Amino acid sequence: MTSPGPAHIAMFSIAAHGHVNPSLEVVRELVARGHRVTYAIPHAFAEKVAETGAEPRPYTTTLPGPDDDPEAWGNELIDNIEPFLHDAITVLPELARAYEGDQPDLVLYDITSYPARVLARRWGVPEISLSPNLVAWDGYEEEVAEPMYAQLKETERGRAYYARFHAWLQENGITQHCDPFVGRPPRSLVLIPKALQPHADRVDESVHTFVGACQGDRAEQGDWERPAGAEKVLLVSLGSAFTKQPEFYRECVKAFGGLPGWHVVLQAGKHVDASELGEVPGNVEVHDWVPQLAILKKADAFITHAGAGGSQEGLATATPMVAVPLATDQFGNADMLQGLGVARHLPMAEATADALREAVLALVDDPEVARRLGEIQRSMAGEGGTRRAADLIEEELEKGRARRL
Numbered sequence: 001m002t003s004p005g006p007a008h009i010a011m012f013s014i015a016a017h018g019h020v021n022p023s024l025e026v027v028r029e030l031v032a033r034g035h036r037v038t039y040a041i042p043h044a045f046a047e048k049v050a051e052t053g054a055e056p057r058p059y060t061t062t063l064p065g066p067d068d069d070p071e072a073w074g075n076e077l078i079d080n081i082e083p084f085l086h087d088a089i090t091v092l093p094e095l096a097r098a099y100e101g102d103q104p105d106l107v108l109y110d111i112t113s114y115p116a117r118v119l120a121r122r123w124g125v126p127e128i129s130l131s132p133n134l135v136a137w138d139g140y141e142e143e144v145a146e147p148m149y150a151q152l153k154e155t156e157r158g159r160a161y162y163a164r165f166h167a168w169l170q171e172n173g174i175t176q177h178c179d180p181f182v183g184r185p186p187r188s189l190v191l192i193p194k195a196l197q198p199h200a201d202r203v204d205e206s207v208h209t210f211v212g213a214c215q216g217d218r219a220e221q222g223d224w225e226r227p228a229g230a231e232k233v234l235l236v237s238l239g240s241a242f243t244k245q246p247e248f249y250r251e252c253v254k255a256f257g258g259l260p261g262w263h264v265v266l267q268a269g270k271h272v273d274a275s276e277l278g279e280v281p282g283n284v285e286v287h288d289w290v291p292q293l294a295i296l297k298k299a300d301a302f303i304t305h306a307g308a309g310g311s312q313e314g315l316a317t318a319t320p321m322v323a324v325p326l327a328t329d330q331f332g333n334a335d336m337l338q339g340l341g342v343a344r345h346l347p348m349a350e351a352t353a354d355a356l357r358e359a360v361l362a363l364v365d366d367p368e369v370a371r372r373l374g375e376i377q378r379s380m381a382g383e384g385g386t387r388r389a390a391d392l393i394e395e396e397l398e399k400g401r402a403r404r405l
């Protein structure tokens with residue numbers, strides 16, 4: 001396609017690896033095409049953003065950070081959603097000041113960034129959601145959202161949340177109800193493979209376009225070499241947020257420690273010390289962080305929390321998975337992966353050493369699992385990824401410019 005010419009594109013996100021990482025290659029591609037990209041992001045991720053060539057616009061967030069104890073997010077639904085609204089109300093004035101006199105031509109935003117949507121409408125520029133996980137389908141509200149939120153709306157705290165959200169939107173000239181404001185973007189690029197989307201046949205593709213994984217080579221994260229003599233390699237990782245699971249890691253060590261021919265890479269996160277795992281056999285290496293994609297390219301199996309990022313990396317590298325979900329969309333992802341015939345969904349309460357070992361060994365020995373992974377890997381390659389995402393963003397730029405003429 002013909003480039004619409006250099007533009008100022010503003011991206012907005014929060015300080016969470018699972019929300020920032022999917023956008024980075026898209027941003028890098030837009031910069032390479034000559035666009036000026038600013039990226040509103042909490043200070044903790046400013047350096048990571050700068051590596052793409054974008055200009056970080058750091059802001060002060062009230063949300064728990066990537067190094068905070070996951071218990072900071074609470075245990076109830078209201079505990080999970082209140083912080084995003086509070087943060088939005090708090091940081092909107094700061095973000096508005098950061099862009100005063102430097103209005104972008106188009107706004108990109110992570111699904112958690114409510115201020116981005118308010119500012120896009122204030123500025124009258126196109127807004128595009130970069131969704132790192134599943135999107136709403138026709139019937140989603142009736143089948144999922146309403147049952148999930150019904151009880152919350154009957155509580156005093158829930159009613160106060162909705163009242164505060166409505167008041168904030170109205171203060172900013174938005175009459176839309178907060179539920180569609182959050183869940184029904186006018187335009188969305190979905191940064192997961194269509195294979196991971198529930199009820200994909202009922203998704204409005206005039207709004208949502210599945211571009212699939214936008215991973216890049218992640219060379220800046222380092223490489224990993226398969227040890228000599230390792231016949232099979234297993235990666236164990238629960239992502240970056242809910243990693244405080246020492247008992248689970250002990251079961252993994254018990255399941256695979258000393259197992260002939262197997263080498264295990266275990267990412268324990270920053271809240272669990274290797275000393276908490278007891279005696280660790282020589283075929284198990286424990287780290288607080290690993291270059292996940294580099295390892296998956298050489299791994300034979302993956303025990304994962306089934307976050308959107310890890311799930312699609314497992315699919316992209318054709319790695320059989322045991323999914324042990326912990327929160328939010330991970331349960332649905334685990335079911336999707338199992339339904340695709342490439343994974344086992346193993347609830348945390350059932351993730352004993354025996355169950356983990358049996359699941360992994362069964363998956364790696366099953367030729368049908370390998371066949372299905374190959375099919376999905378090939379279909380993902382055809383979704384377009386980073387280049388298609390950038391093409392579609394430039395299309396929206398052209399439409400926006402045409403409307404202003």
